Amino acid sequence: MTQVLLGAVSLGILWSIMTIGVYITYRILDIADLSVEGTLPLGAAVACFMITRDINPYLASFCALLAGCLAGLCTGLLHTKLKIPALLSGILTMIALYSINLRVMGAPNLSILRMETVFRPLARAGMSNSAAIITVGGVCALLLIGILYWFFGTELGSAIRATGNNQRMVRAQGINTDTMKILGLVISNGLVGLSGALIAQSQSFADVQMGTGSIVIGLASLIIGEVLFGGKSFFRRLVALILGAVVYRLIIALVLELGMNPNDLKLFTAITVALALWLPQGRELLRTFRKLLAKEGN
Numbered sequence: 001m002t003q004v005l006l007g008a009v010s011l012g013i014l015w016s017i018m019t020i021g022v023y024i025t026y027r028i029l030d031i032a033d034l035s036v037e038g039t040l041p042l043g044a045a046v047a048c049f050m051i052t053r054d055i056n057p058y059l060a061s062f063c064a065l066l067a068g069c070l071a072g073l074c075t076g077l078l079h080t081k082l083k084i085p086a087l088l089s090g091i092l093t094m095i096a097l098y099s100i101n102l103r104v105m106g107a108p109n110l111s112i113l114r115m116e117t118v119f120r121p122l123a124r125a126g127m128s129n130s131a132a133i134i135t136v137g138g139v140c141a142l143l144l145i146g147i148l149y150w151f152f153g154t155e156l157g158s159a160i161r162a163t164g165n166n167q168r169m170v171r172a173q174g175i176n177t178d179t180m181k182i183l184g185l186v187i188s189n190g191l192v193g194l195s196g197a198l199i200a201q202s203q204s205f206a207d208v209q210m211g212t213g214s215i216v217i218g219l220a221s222l223i224i225g226e227v228l229f230g231g232k233s234f235f236r237r238l239v240a241l242i243l244g245a246v247v248y249r250l251i252i253a254l255v256l257e258l259g260m261n262p263n264d265l266k267l268f269t270a271i272t273v274a275l276a277l278w279l280p281q282g283r284e285l286l287r288t289f290r291k292l293l294a295k296e297g298n
Contacts (some may be wrong), residue, residue, distance in 0.1 A: 003130070006252050010133035012249035014198045015217065016141050016242040018194050019225070020148070021191035022218035023241055028152075029164040029184045034090035035075045036218065037211040038097025039189045040208045043190070043196030045104040046204035048112050057118045061197040068193020069186045071097060076182030086092040117201035121159045133202050140198070144191065145238045152234060216269050221245035224277035248272075 004064035018040060025033040027032075050060035071093055078089035123130035148152065152158045162170045163180040170177050192214075198207040225244020252265065259261055260268065 004257060005250065006028035006128075007136070008249040008253035009246055010130045010202070011199075012045070012139065012221075013134055013137035013141055013242065014195060014202060015221065015249065016245035017137075017144060017198065017223040018134070018192045018195035018214060019218045019241045019245045020141075020144065020238065021188040021195070022215065023222055023237075024184055024188040024191070026219065026222065028057035028161055029181060029188075031079075031086045031164075031181070031185070032090070032190060032195055032215075033075060033185060034087065034215055035093035035097070035185075035189060036072055036090075036103070036192045037214050038094035039071045039192040040196040040199075040211035040214045041206065041208055042071055042097050042104070043068050043193030044210060045101045045110065045196075045208075046193070047197035048200050048206040049104050050108045051112045051115050051117065052110065057120075057201060061118060061194060061201075063141075063176050064197035065190045065194040068196070069190035071193065072185040073182065074187030075189070076185040079185075080178035080181055098208065105206060105208065107218060110203055111205045112201065113204045115204075117204075118198070119201060126295045130201075137198060137202075140194075141242050145235070145242070149238060203290040212268065213266055216266075216273055217248070220269055220273045220276065221248045223273060223279075224248050224251075225237075227276060 018036065022033075022036060025031045025036075044069045046061040047057070047064040050063060051057055074096075075086075075089050075093045078084045078092060079086045082089075084092070119129070119132040119136055122135055123129060127135065152161060159170065159175050160180045160183060163175070163177050163184070167177045170180070194210070196206075199210070222241060222246045223243070223244070224247050225240035226237070227239035228247065229243045231240070252268075255268065256262065256265075
Protein backbone atom coordinates (compact mmCIF):
# COMPACT_ATOMS: atom_id res chain seq x y z
CA MET A 1 0.00 0.00 0.00
CA THR A 2 2.88 2.35 0.83
CA GLN A 3 4.39 1.81 -2.60
CA VAL A 4 1.02 2.57 -4.23
CA LEU A 5 0.73 5.85 -2.31
CA LEU A 6 4.32 6.84 -3.16
CA GLY A 7 3.63 6.11 -6.81
CA ALA A 8 0.47 8.26 -6.68
CA VAL A 9 2.36 11.15 -5.05
CA SER A 10 5.19 10.97 -7.60
CA LEU A 11 2.76 10.92 -10.52
CA GLY A 12 0.71 13.73 -8.97
CA ILE A 13 3.78 15.98 -8.72
CA LEU A 14 4.61 15.46 -12.41
CA TRP A 15 1.00 16.11 -13.45
CA SER A 16 0.92 19.22 -11.24
CA ILE A 17 3.17 21.00 -13.76
CA MET A 18 0.47 20.39 -16.38
CA THR A 19 -2.14 21.61 -13.88
CA ILE A 20 -0.27 24.90 -13.48
CA GLY A 21 -0.38 25.28 -17.28
CA VAL A 22 -4.13 24.65 -17.28
CA TYR A 23 -4.52 27.21 -14.47
CA ILE A 24 -2.84 29.92 -16.56
CA THR A 25 -5.35 29.55 -19.41
CA TYR A 26 -8.48 28.55 -17.46
CA ARG A 27 -8.22 30.90 -14.49
CA ILE A 28 -5.89 33.72 -15.55
CA LEU A 29 -6.84 34.09 -19.24
CA ASP A 30 -10.39 32.69 -18.85
CA ILE A 31 -9.84 30.37 -21.84
CA ALA A 32 -10.66 26.66 -22.05
CA ASP A 33 -7.61 25.47 -23.98
CA LEU A 34 -8.11 21.95 -25.34
CA SER A 35 -4.77 21.99 -27.16
CA VAL A 36 -3.16 20.63 -23.97
CA GLU A 37 -4.45 17.17 -24.94
CA GLY A 38 -2.08 17.30 -27.91
CA THR A 39 0.69 19.28 -26.21
CA LEU A 40 1.21 16.73 -23.42
CA PRO A 41 2.04 13.83 -25.80
CA LEU A 42 4.03 16.30 -27.96
CA GLY A 43 6.36 17.00 -25.04
CA ALA A 44 6.62 13.27 -24.34
CA ALA A 45 7.30 12.48 -28.01
CA VAL A 46 10.01 15.12 -28.39
CA ALA A 47 11.77 14.10 -25.19
CA CYS A 48 11.68 10.37 -25.96
CA PHE A 49 12.78 10.89 -29.56
CA MET A 50 15.81 12.89 -28.44
CA ILE A 51 16.69 10.45 -25.65
CA THR A 52 16.67 7.54 -28.12
CA ARG A 53 19.25 9.56 -30.10
CA ASP A 54 21.52 9.68 -27.01
CA ILE A 55 20.80 13.36 -26.37
CA ASN A 56 21.07 14.61 -22.78
CA PRO A 57 17.67 14.10 -21.06
CA TYR A 58 17.78 17.57 -19.49
CA LEU A 59 18.24 19.11 -22.93
CA ALA A 60 15.49 16.83 -24.26
CA SER A 61 13.13 18.04 -21.52
CA PHE A 62 13.95 21.66 -22.33
CA CYS A 63 13.26 21.03 -26.03
CA ALA A 64 9.93 19.47 -25.05
CA LEU A 65 9.12 22.71 -23.22
CA LEU A 66 9.98 24.71 -26.35
CA ALA A 67 7.84 22.39 -28.49
CA GLY A 68 4.93 23.02 -26.13
CA CYS A 69 5.52 26.76 -26.47
CA LEU A 70 5.27 26.45 -30.25
CA ALA A 71 1.97 24.56 -29.91
CA GLY A 72 0.64 27.34 -27.67
CA LEU A 73 1.81 29.91 -30.21
CA CYS A 74 -0.20 28.14 -32.93
CA THR A 75 -3.33 28.15 -30.76
CA GLY A 76 -2.81 31.81 -29.92
CA LEU A 77 -2.36 32.84 -33.55
CA LEU A 78 -5.46 30.90 -34.62
CA HIS A 79 -7.48 32.62 -31.91
CA THR A 80 -6.18 36.18 -32.15
CA LYS A 81 -5.16 36.61 -35.79
CA LEU A 82 -7.66 34.36 -37.57
CA LYS A 83 -10.41 35.26 -35.07
CA ILE A 84 -11.30 31.62 -34.45
CA PRO A 85 -12.98 31.08 -31.05
CA ALA A 86 -10.55 29.95 -28.36
CA LEU A 87 -12.25 26.58 -27.88
CA LEU A 88 -12.13 25.75 -31.59
CA SER A 89 -8.54 27.00 -31.86
CA GLY A 90 -7.51 24.55 -29.16
CA ILE A 91 -9.38 21.70 -30.86
CA LEU A 92 -7.72 22.45 -34.21
CA THR A 93 -4.26 22.49 -32.63
CA MET A 94 -5.00 19.27 -30.76
CA ILE A 95 -6.07 17.51 -33.96
CA ALA A 96 -3.01 18.75 -35.86
CA LEU A 97 -0.69 17.66 -33.04
CA TYR A 98 -1.94 14.08 -33.24
CA SER A 99 -0.38 13.73 -36.70
CA ILE A 100 2.71 15.67 -35.66
CA ASN A 101 3.24 13.42 -32.63
CA LEU A 102 3.03 10.34 -34.84
CA ARG A 103 5.58 11.90 -37.17
CA VAL A 104 7.96 12.68 -34.30
CA MET A 105 7.78 9.19 -32.77
CA GLY A 106 7.44 7.30 -36.05
CA ALA A 107 4.96 4.96 -34.34
CA PRO A 108 2.00 5.16 -31.93
CA ASN A 109 4.41 4.73 -29.01
CA LEU A 110 8.14 5.01 -28.34
CA SER A 111 10.03 3.21 -25.57
CA ILE A 112 13.05 4.57 -23.67
CA LEU A 113 13.34 1.60 -21.32
CA ARG A 114 16.80 1.33 -19.70
CA MET A 115 17.88 4.61 -21.32
CA GLU A 116 19.18 7.68 -19.50
CA THR A 117 16.49 9.95 -18.00
CA VAL A 118 16.48 12.91 -15.60
CA PHE A 119 15.57 10.47 -12.79
CA ARG A 120 18.28 7.87 -13.47
CA PRO A 121 21.19 9.63 -11.64
CA LEU A 122 19.28 9.65 -8.33
CA ALA A 123 18.20 6.04 -8.87
CA ARG A 124 21.84 5.06 -9.39
CA ALA A 125 22.69 6.89 -6.14
CA GLY A 126 20.44 4.48 -4.25
CA MET A 127 17.05 6.19 -4.30
CA SER A 128 13.93 4.23 -5.17
CA ASN A 129 12.25 5.11 -8.47
CA SER A 130 9.33 6.85 -6.71
CA ALA A 131 11.65 8.83 -4.42
CA ALA A 132 13.75 9.97 -7.40
CA ILE A 133 10.63 11.10 -9.27
CA ILE A 134 9.29 12.95 -6.20
CA THR A 135 12.64 14.69 -5.66
CA VAL A 136 13.22 15.79 -9.27
CA GLY A 137 9.55 16.58 -9.91
CA GLY A 138 9.20 18.46 -6.62
CA VAL A 139 12.26 20.61 -7.25
CA CYS A 140 11.08 21.32 -10.79
CA ALA A 141 7.53 22.23 -9.65
CA LEU A 142 8.74 24.50 -6.83
CA LEU A 143 11.24 26.20 -9.15
CA LEU A 144 8.48 26.86 -11.68
CA ILE A 145 6.22 28.26 -8.95
CA GLY A 146 8.99 30.67 -7.92
CA ILE A 147 9.57 31.79 -11.51
CA LEU A 148 5.85 32.20 -12.25
CA TYR A 149 5.24 34.08 -8.98
CA TRP A 150 8.00 36.50 -9.92
CA PHE A 151 6.91 36.79 -13.56
CA PHE A 152 3.23 37.46 -12.86
CA GLY A 153 4.28 40.17 -10.43
CA THR A 154 6.10 42.05 -13.20
CA GLU A 155 4.44 44.63 -15.44
CA LEU A 156 4.15 42.13 -18.30
CA GLY A 157 2.77 39.37 -16.08
CA SER A 158 0.28 41.76 -14.51
CA ALA A 159 -0.88 42.75 -17.99
CA ILE A 160 -1.58 39.09 -18.80
CA ARG A 161 -3.59 38.69 -15.58
CA ALA A 162 -5.49 41.90 -16.28
CA THR A 163 -6.32 40.70 -19.81
CA GLY A 164 -8.19 37.75 -18.37
CA ASN A 165 -10.08 39.98 -15.93
CA ASN A 166 -11.10 42.91 -18.12
CA GLN A 167 -9.97 43.16 -21.74
CA ARG A 168 -11.63 46.54 -22.36
CA MET A 169 -9.82 48.15 -19.47
CA VAL A 170 -6.50 46.69 -20.62
CA ARG A 171 -7.01 47.96 -24.18
CA ALA A 172 -7.86 51.37 -22.76
CA GLN A 173 -4.41 51.38 -21.14
CA GLY A 174 -2.81 50.87 -24.57
CA ILE A 175 -1.91 47.21 -24.06
CA ASN A 176 -2.28 44.77 -26.95
CA THR A 177 -4.58 42.06 -25.53
CA ASP A 178 -3.88 39.72 -28.46
CA THR A 179 -0.19 39.66 -27.57
CA MET A 180 -1.03 38.97 -23.92
CA LYS A 181 -3.28 36.05 -24.86
CA ILE A 182 -0.63 34.56 -27.14
CA LEU A 183 2.03 34.90 -24.45
CA GLY A 184 -0.24 33.27 -21.86
CA LEU A 185 -0.98 30.35 -24.18
CA VAL A 186 2.73 29.96 -24.99
CA ILE A 187 3.67 29.77 -21.29
CA SER A 188 0.79 27.43 -20.49
CA ASN A 189 1.51 24.93 -23.26
CA GLY A 190 5.23 25.11 -22.57
CA LEU A 191 4.57 23.87 -19.03
CA VAL A 192 2.27 21.14 -20.37
CA GLY A 193 4.99 20.02 -22.80
CA LEU A 194 7.52 19.86 -19.95
CA SER A 195 5.07 17.85 -17.87
CA GLY A 196 4.61 15.40 -20.76
CA ALA A 197 8.39 14.98 -21.05
CA LEU A 198 8.78 14.21 -17.34
CA ILE A 199 5.81 11.82 -17.29
CA ALA A 200 7.18 9.94 -20.31
CA GLN A 201 10.60 9.60 -18.66
CA SER A 202 9.02 8.35 -15.43
CA GLN A 203 7.07 5.62 -17.25
CA SER A 204 9.84 4.95 -19.82
CA PHE A 205 7.68 5.46 -22.92
CA ALA A 206 5.63 8.00 -24.85
CA ASP A 207 2.26 7.22 -26.36
CA VAL A 208 0.23 9.23 -28.84
CA GLN A 209 -2.91 8.68 -26.73
CA MET A 210 -1.43 9.68 -23.37
CA GLY A 211 -2.95 13.17 -23.54
CA THR A 212 -6.54 11.93 -23.84
CA GLY A 213 -8.57 13.37 -20.98
CA SER A 214 -5.65 15.43 -19.66
CA ILE A 215 -7.72 18.65 -19.66
CA VAL A 216 -10.25 16.99 -17.36
CA ILE A 217 -7.45 15.70 -15.10
CA GLY A 218 -5.98 19.19 -14.99
CA LEU A 219 -9.33 20.76 -14.13
CA ALA A 220 -10.00 18.13 -11.45
CA SER A 221 -6.61 18.79 -9.84
CA LEU A 222 -7.14 22.55 -10.12
CA ILE A 223 -10.59 22.50 -8.52
CA ILE A 224 -9.54 20.11 -5.73
CA GLY A 225 -6.52 22.30 -4.99
CA GLU A 226 -8.61 25.48 -4.88
CA VAL A 227 -11.34 23.97 -2.70
CA LEU A 228 -9.02 22.29 -0.19
CA PHE A 229 -5.90 24.50 -0.13
CA GLY A 230 -6.65 27.68 -2.09
CA GLY A 231 -6.22 31.13 -0.66
CA LYS A 232 -6.35 34.76 -1.68
CA SER A 233 -2.64 35.15 -2.42
CA PHE A 234 -1.34 34.18 -5.86
CA PHE A 235 1.56 32.22 -4.38
CA ARG A 236 -0.76 30.14 -2.22
CA ARG A 237 -2.93 29.37 -5.24
CA LEU A 238 0.09 28.09 -7.16
CA VAL A 239 1.13 25.84 -4.26
CA ALA A 240 -2.49 24.61 -4.00
CA LEU A 241 -2.26 23.36 -7.59
CA ILE A 242 0.56 20.97 -6.70
CA LEU A 243 -1.30 19.73 -3.63
CA GLY A 244 -4.52 19.37 -5.64
CA ALA A 245 -2.79 17.24 -8.29
CA VAL A 246 -1.28 15.01 -5.58
CA VAL A 247 -4.63 14.62 -3.78
CA TYR A 248 -6.36 13.77 -7.07
CA ARG A 249 -3.81 11.02 -7.77
CA LEU A 250 -4.17 9.71 -4.22
CA ILE A 251 -7.95 9.54 -4.68
CA ILE A 252 -7.52 7.63 -7.95
CA ALA A 253 -5.06 5.22 -6.32
CA LEU A 254 -7.41 4.61 -3.40
CA VAL A 255 -10.51 3.96 -5.51
CA LEU A 256 -8.50 1.54 -7.65
CA GLU A 257 -7.33 -0.25 -4.49
CA LEU A 258 -10.95 -0.47 -3.39
CA GLY A 259 -11.75 -2.36 -6.57
CA MET A 260 -12.99 0.21 -9.09
CA ASN A 261 -12.76 -0.93 -12.70
CA PRO A 262 -9.98 1.09 -14.41
CA ASN A 263 -12.34 1.55 -17.39
CA ASP A 264 -14.57 3.68 -15.13
CA LEU A 265 -11.83 6.17 -14.20
CA LYS A 266 -12.74 8.70 -16.89
CA LEU A 267 -16.38 8.64 -15.75
CA PHE A 268 -15.28 9.02 -12.12
CA THR A 269 -13.05 11.97 -13.04
CA ALA A 270 -15.80 13.68 -15.06
CA ILE A 271 -18.26 13.34 -12.18
CA THR A 272 -15.65 14.65 -9.72
CA VAL A 273 -14.98 17.73 -11.87
CA ALA A 274 -18.70 18.38 -12.39
CA LEU A 275 -19.38 18.24 -8.64
CA ALA A 276 -16.34 20.41 -7.87
CA LEU A 277 -17.42 23.04 -10.42
CA TRP A 278 -20.94 23.00 -8.98
CA LEU A 279 -19.68 23.32 -5.39
CA PRO A 280 -19.67 27.19 -5.24
CA GLN A 281 -23.27 27.31 -6.53
CA GLY A 282 -24.17 24.51 -4.13
CA ARG A 283 -22.81 26.48 -1.19
CA GLU A 284 -24.80 29.53 -2.28
CA LEU A 285 -27.99 27.47 -2.53
CA LEU A 286 -27.31 26.05 0.93
CA ARG A 287 -26.88 29.56 2.38
CA THR A 288 -30.13 30.69 0.75
CA PHE A 289 -31.94 27.62 2.11
CA ARG A 290 -30.62 28.29 5.60
CA LYS A 291 -31.75 31.94 5.45
CA LEU A 292 -35.26 30.83 4.40
CA LEU A 293 -35.39 28.37 7.29
CA ALA A 294 -34.21 31.08 9.69
CA LYS A 295 -36.94 33.47 8.49
CA GLU A 296 -39.62 30.82 8.83
CA GLY A 297 -38.36 30.01 12.32
CA ASN A 298 -38.74 33.64 13.31
